[in-house]
Amino acid sequence: MGTGKGLLIFGVLCLLENCVSDCPHGLSSRNRECVDEDECVEIPNACGKNTMCTNTYGSFLCQCLPGFKNIRGDVNFTGINGQCLDINECNKEPGICGPAMKCSNLIGSYKCTCQHGYTRDNSSVGCVDINECNVAENRSEDICGAKGTCKNVNGSYWCKCQEGYTNYGNERTPCSKLDCNAFNADIGPSQSLGGLADILSMMRNSCLALSNPTTASDGKADGEALLEKLLTATDAILAPDHLDSSEDVSVLLDTVENSIRVIGPQLKDKRTKIETNKTDAEIAVQRGKTPPTGPIHLNNENASLDTDWTTAAGTGSYPGFALAALLSYKNLESSVNRSFEELTGFEKEGVDPSFQIFSRVVSVVVSNPSTQNLSRRVNITLRHLDTEKSTEVRYICAYWTERGAWSTNGCWLDQEYSNITHSVCTCEHLSSFAVLMARYPMKHTFGLVLxxxxxxxxxxxxxxxxxxxxxxxxxxxxxxxxxxxxxxxxxxxxxxxxxxxxxxxxxxxxxxxxxxxxxxxxxxxxxxxxxxxxxxxxxxxxxxxxxxxxxxxxxxxxxxxxxxxxxxxxxxxxxxxxxxxxxxxxxxxxxxxxxxxxxxxxxxxxxxxxxxxxxxxxxxxxxxxxxxxxxxxxxxxxxxxxxxxxxxxxxxxxxxxxxxxxxxxxxxxxxxxxxxxxxxxxxxxxxxxxxxxxxxxxxxxxxTPQKKKYSDFSSTNPSSSQSQASRSGQITGESQI
Missing domain, CATH: 1.20.1070.10 (Rhodopsin 7-helix transmembrane proteins)
Known part of the structure; x- marks a missing residue:
């Protein structure tokens, strides 16, 4: 028993001698000798990410890989007091890639690519200019349009348009024809509207300047002023609160719409909103080589427009500029509260309704040349002038035709989103719009009339x-x-x-x-x-x-x-x-x-x-x-x-x-x-x-028309006289009552 106890104590002492060592940190005791430990092998990820570990006697050293640096700036460090971060070579050494090249930082490295308008030259490591004009010819494409001249410059090109054509201030887009003849005061009944000739002259000069950039000043800076002049002149025409004929209304609407298409490219802001006494306008513009995308929402006090840039710009040749405008006239409804002869198909049980303009007249203008057949429908919300509503009233979405009359073809009322204060009109084309109220006369049945x-x-x-x-x-x-x-x-x-x-x-x-x-x-x-x-x-x-x-x-x-x-x-x-x-x-x-x-x-x-x-x-x-x-x-x-x-x-x-x-x-x-x-x-x-x-x-x-047998005056019957007196007294009393 005593021998066994002694052997147990001896074994414990042997274990303690192996576990408790007198060797320094980084060394381990082996066969009672201190031997160096390789921490880089024995300790997983001893230095952290993006590092290189080097073992030393009794310790180890850490260094960042190429493209990385220590967070504290030390070259040698340990995992406790160091961390390696990526070096942005593009910022550290500007021009590291050379001329006409673009530097892109990578994790631990960087990448050099050619800038837009340049390409790699097989004979050298650098980039050389692309002659877009020659490339366009090789691909049988006219990059500047039929009436544009292409000139190559380093990294790009620009198009010079002939007179009567424009690229809307974007030099790298095809030239489009700009019809300035629409502002000819000698054509059409412009003389009947006082002040319209001044608008036409002003817009014709602006149109010619836009189509001839060499003679134009900084047109973009004058866009807002030109728009204000247009709407102020329009106020003067609308000041009497009534235009005499439907033809005058059509001329005014067409002139204002054409003017906004010319003014739009000269606006410097993407959104322009202006209000006058008789009009309220909001214009949105987009410029760029590629067609814009995304929704468009324009609104004012009387109306709002919901469409997208694809519809506003059109699906054909994109000239580098897109426009969408919403213009509300505050008193034009009294001038167009007629011309309902083209409104058909609204007979209700054989009774023709009477029509009345029930909203402000609103014009929608886009740069898309094909507004008569849009690829997508647009929604126009019009506020009612009154909140009257009854079972004998129906709201109708109508547009003003070139013939000077109201029509509903291609436009209809969205019943789901319309209410007593607003009507939502969905249309397949664009023009000037209004809500019409069709009032049906009260109809009574034959039995009621009889x-x-x-x-x-x-x-x-x-x-x-x-x-x-x-x-x-x-x-x-x-x-x-x-x-x-x-x-x-x-x-x-x-x-x-x-x-x-x-x-x-x-x-x-x-x-x-x-x-x-x-x-x-x-x-x-x-x-x-x-x-x-x-x-x-x-x-x-x-x-x-x-x-x-x-x-x-x-x-x-x-x-x-x-x-x-x-x-x-x-x-x-x-x-x-x-x-x-x-x-x-x-x-x-x-x-x-x-x-x-x-x-x-x-x-x-x-x-x-x-x-x-x-x-x-x-x-x-x-x-x-x-x-x-x-x-x-x-x-x-x-x-x-x-x-x-x-x-x-x-x-x-x-x-x-x-x-x-x-x-x-x-x-x-x-x-x-x-x-x-x-x-x-x-x-x-x-x-x-x-x-x-x-x-x-x-x-x-x-x-009984027979003759009386006797006269009341000659009668002497006492009872008869008494009865007559009694009746007379009765009548007198009734009269007093």
Whole structure:
């Protein structure tokens, strides 16, 4: 046991002697001797990347590979205090590649290539100039175009254009023909537009200078000033806010578009935006040997354009310059609110719509010469001049043709992205655009028209009977009967004019007169209805002298509507009569000259009727009520309230009749309008006992025309005299009421 323990201690001591060495760092103990360690082999990546490791006795050294340098600048270092980074030889030694060569840095090295316009010379290590003019001839290509002369220079070339041709300031692009004859003031009807000749002269000089660079100054610096002069001169032409003919509009639009194509190459900025009193323009330009790509978005307050540079530049020969412009005219819509004869195919159920310009006129100009057949469609968003929208209105995208008329061929409305304030037009060609509003006349079914004619005829007949009754029936004469008489007269005239002229929109003067008369007489109906409410109030509240003087009745019943009519006609004379109906316009607020007084009268009458019913209830509960008189006033109040409800409810639906709405609204209005005459006849005539007796007496005289057996004046029958006196007293009491 003791021997085994001793052997274990001896083994542990031997292990400790091998693991714990007295050798310095970098040396290891082998067979009790200190031997050098090769750290470059035993330690993976001892120096780091892009380095070279060298072993030394007891240590090692690190050095950067060629093309790299130590981050601290030391030549020899260790992995702890050093790191190798790439040396950019192109920056360290400018011109390291030699003339006409371009240096490209590589990791640990660099590369030399020839600059653009040079090539490697097999006989030397350097680069020599490429003669592009000769290369073009060898490839059977005319690098400068048919009217351009190519001249070689070191590393490049340039094209000199003949007079009448230009390369838009890019000397290494083919020469394109520049048509300056479009600005000839002697051609076309330019003399009819004051100031247009000055624009043509100015743009012709600029066009000739652009096509002859040797005589032009720094055209690019003058581009903005030239654009401002063009738009200022255009403002002067548009200052009267109206051009006389479609031909003048076409000449102006073409001149401005051609001018922008000439001014565009002279602009120094890629984006130019300018606004004047009558115009708003934004122009985007691109220059370069290769055609530009990418989207284009131009916008102003009234419109926006979405297209791309491929469409703007064209797919044919690229002249080194591309342009896209959006120009908005702020008052030209009044001059082109005509010429709709080419708009066809919009008939809706056999009814032709009326058209109206509903946006600013916008011109889109691009450098692409083939604008009539674009490779891609463009989107033009136009802001509406008004937010009016109804089921009887349709928006249309149209463009101005060379013939001076509006057309929709190749343009249509994008329903998905359009809304009540903006219309998005998608077009296959470019020109001047606008949104047209096609308004369709309200169309009523045959049944509705027939119902209107039959109902109003019956109503007019009943009102005529009411007028005769109130005028000649002596037993009911009084203030209230006078009110009913003139209420029926106003209602009769309003229905008669409504039936005969509500749809007669031509001539315009006649239509306005019809609308004014309907306005006046319907206001008269409600004015006399107000007087009836006042009369009932006075009958209940004022026990004595409850009548109203006829002068006051006429001043209120006819004077108030006449004053409202005169004021409305002075403020909004064009509001009487529309394209669809001879009634008040719904667009400028004139309709409230009718609905405002109507609402006021209904509210005031409701107040009078409430007071009347309250006072009646108090009188019925009094100690000695005059029941006969109170029952009559109560009956008068019931009929007056029913009459107000009928007329008021009719115009609740009438408020929506001349605007968009379901057909059921038109039917309800027609039924109420047709029944009001019959209901007035029933309530005020047939339900009145005295009127029925007068009718019976009148009919008996007609049906039994035999001679009377005795005279009323010679009769001495006491009972007959007593009956007649009793009846006379009854009539007198009714008249007082």
């Amino acid at each position: 119902m209107t004619k039959i109902g109003l005829t019956i109503s007019l007949l009943c009102l005529f009977l009411c007028i005769l009754t109130f005028k000649f029936c002596r037993s009911i004469q009084g203030t209230r009967t006078t009110i009913h008489l003139h209420l029926c007269v106003c209602l009769f005239m309003a229905d008669l004019i409504f039936l005969a002229g509500i749809s007669q929109t031509k001539p315009v003067g006649g239509c306005r007169f019809v609308a004014a008369m309907i306005h006046f007489f319907f206001l008269g109906v409600f004015s006399w209805m107000l007087l009836e409410g006042v009369q009932l109030y006075r009958m209940v509240v004022l026990v004595f002298n409850a009548t109203i003087r006829p002068l006051y009745l006429y001043l209120t019943g006819y004077g108030a509507p006449f004053v409202i009519l005169i004021i409305s006609a002075i403020i909004r004379p064009k509001g009487y009569g529309t394209d669809e109906h001879c009634w008040l316009s719904l667009n400028d607020g004139l309709i409230w000259s009718f609905f405002g007084p109507v609402c006021f009268i209904i509210i005031l009458n409701i107040f009078f009727f409430i007071i009347t019913v309250w006072k009646l209830a108090q009188k019925f509960t009094s100690l000695n009520p005059d029941l006969t008189k109170l029952h009559k006033i109560r009956a008068f109040t019931v009929t007056a309230v029913a009459q107000m409800c009928i007329l008021g409810l009719m115009w609740v639906f009438g408020a929506f009749l001349f605007e968009e709405g379901p057909v059921v609204v038109a039917y309800i209005f027609t039924i109420l309008n047709s029944l009001q005459g019959a209901l007035v006849f029933i309530m005020h005539c047939l339900l009145s006992k005295q009127v029925r007796e007068e009718y019976a007496h009148f009919l008996s005289c007609i049906c």
